[in-house]
Amino acid sequence: DAKTTQPPSMDCAEGRAANLPCNHSTISGNEYVYWYRQIHSQGPQYIIHGLKNNETNEMASLIITEDRKSSTLILPHATLRDTAVYYCIVRGDRGSTLGRLYFGRGTQLTVWP
């Protein structure tokens, strides 16, 4: 079962920052927060992941609260091509759960020109 809660949809103007929230209040100490996105009729694409520290890569930044119960994915300068469904996933990386991803409903981000 998905252990995350996300708003079903968000809008963002092109060129502005898109901030996508995610609640994961039942996250365990050894579980990571992963973000993927899926453009219509394609396979999901990895964006970023983190454990407790904030992370940044060429695609996005991930801000995780100190209590790890929520996080925010930030796309600093959204473009039309960022329109997609964004999934926040909590994932264990040990033992029998290694690699398994349980997708929630995600957030449909629409970037407007």
Next chain:
Amino acid sequence: GAVVSQHPSRVICKSGTSVKIECRSLDFQATTMFWYRQFPKKSLMLMATSNEGSKATYEQGVEKDKFLINHASLTLSTLTVTSAHPEDSSFYICSALLAGSYNEQFFGPGTRLTVL
């Protein structure tokens, strides 16, 4: 990033026939692959974990005799939908696990199955 391919990308078949979908990791070896299905406007649902050289592990509610998984090599997993029916029509997506410090998972482009 690593590349995962799926074949075919689209398939239309008659009810009662079996359909095989291939998932390949093109530039890395994957001891673990995963199969998902996705209905229109719904999220991805994990069906099974495919382990090279051993039996697949199916998620609760997924019929193992209906969805046969074979992971015969480190770069290939196959999903066979046996005796397909219209309700099996869906988007099937595979992913491959790149073992390492982050255990990153790479997804294929998906296969659209339509059963008439």
